[in-house]
Amino acid sequence: MWAVRRASSSIEKQLFMTRGSQICYAASEISSQCLKGHNDGLKGGSNVISHRPLTFRGFQIASHGFLRLFMESRSFSSQAGAKSSGEEDSNSDDGFSELESSSATEAIQEANKVDESVSEHELPEEDLDGEDVEAPQELELSDTETEVSKRKSPRKRVSSALFNAIVAAPALSVSKIMDKWVEGNDVTRAEVAAAMLNLRKRRLYGRALQLSEWLESKKQLTFTDRDYASRVDLIAKVRGLKKAEDYIGMIPKSFRGEVVYRTLLANCVAESDVKKSEQIFNKMKDLELPLTCFAYNQLLFLYKKTDKRKIADVLLLMEKENVKPSLFTYKTLIDAKGQCNDISGMEQIVGTMKAEGIEPDISVKSILAKHYVSGGLNEKAENVLKEMEGGDINENRWACRSLLPLYAALGKADEVGRIWQVCESNPRLDECVAAVEAWGKLHNIKEAEAVFDKMAAKRPTLSSKHYSVLLRIYANHKMLSKGKDLVKRMADSGCRIGPLTWDALVKLYVEAGEVEKADSILHKAAEQNQLRPMINSYLVIMEQYAKRGDIHNTEKMLHKMRQAGYVSRISQYQCLIRAYINAKAPCYGIAERIKADNVFPNKGLATMLSQVDAFKKTPVSDLLD
16 A cells, blocks of 8 residues: 555645636546446546546545545646746646747756656666667666676676677678678677667667567577567667557567567657557556556656646556556656646655655656756755765765756856866766756856866767757857857767757757758758657747748648657647747638647647637627628
8 A cells, every 4th residue: 555644635626726827627537437347547548538627526545545645735736927847838738748948947957857768777878879869768678688787887888799790880781790790609698688788778779670680580599578578669769659569469479468568658658659658558458468567657757748637547547556656656746746836746745755665866856956946946956955965975976967957057156166076087978968068057168168178088989969968058159150160070070960969950050040051950860861850959940930920831840740750749739820820820720630639729729729710709700790
């Protein structure tokens, strides 16, 4: 049982309330179909977790449970006039999507990159030379890969002769490399696992997939359920969700279990595909596969990004099925509360977590500090940062990476300097990145460049991820000339340029007022590379066109996002309608388009829809009629 303190007010009185708009939603009610027999769960996908305001009528078994605490701690109320954690505009009620453009708190979000990947695994940053938009998602490593990952030191790489052979011949297909490899080497599971782990860390998913396909076709290894799950993960990343789902149908039935389906679920969540995620969850339910905390965490993470009102439905199911929350569950809920400026609710969840015997780790404390800063509670934020430092920051060196950007968010240049002094004599790359970001947030370009030069001297072959940190600083400060020079330096060093760099370049040119040039860069990048650009790259350009009232180009950017495989969201339609409003033009059929994309309008979007309704009635039109 989840023993927690009983909240004071009755559950029937709890509302999802946005005080500024005085619009109240009832907290939550799981459909009666979900509570019957074999069909428990999110049966029926989005039809069960309704898009409409939900009412909550007397769920008695939750009266002392975790759900009750979550619902009663002011729910997702936002303080009147207060800005949330920077991911939605003032009239948006639907949750705080990572797609929303940010303003006042963008610096905090950028600086404090808390792990919000779908996976609950982490890889050391110095090994991440890839360009993927999201954090690494080692969802379902094979058994041997997992063992190798656990055995290795967090400061050292796993050596692999097979991996070296694969990356040494980029022009050759992996199958040809492997055909040559087996002539003088044994293909052991340990060697394959180490190679696969290194390929994944560097986001070389295409090569990892080729290796997996060769191993299966040549029957070099006996595949387990986790090997098949690893393949599903790679296919989803390289070829998309549809191909990954098709592959599951080809897996021997005895291996088509929970670990395979939850891997597909996590990839659906990574794509923010709500409909497909709910379908996969329901399929797991129908197949009577065990639904672990991992699967529920995927839905919590998804709804934190897309529709926070559904979080209560997931918690209700977890409590009903007696699934105990993990550390990742608490992280997600704490962050969701913080994003809504519900500081007391956030603190109550932390208290519940401690009562359950789970102590906040460094990432939880970082989340707390981030939201304290966002809410203007600087004293509380400083107290958390002191906790993170511990008695001696030299002994807690691992906390420096998180402390640097958080002190910068507080505007404390002296503290940033003090923490950097601890690292400066022998800095790790992730500490350098954090320091560059911190000095950039403090508008100290000279110090940011000095740290970057130190990082470059430490490791001449920097990845584009490291260059992109300084490039973003130049973009934020409209330093176009320096940004161009840095990109040339990247190219001269042989650095691979991908989505992070494209995004920084787009912002660089947009901030310089050259929107068409930014559009051209993004278009060429999407055409010439297999990796898709970040959705933020499209949105930044789309917002500029919308401000101009340029309907044609705003529609074009929405179309390009769809071509890239991004799911339609409220933020995109808000931007599109803003273009029509600024152009003073009616937007025919927009409501039908939104409905067709399974997007439920929030208050802000509904207000905007009324402004572009070509057939709306006015006092004058009534007289003329």
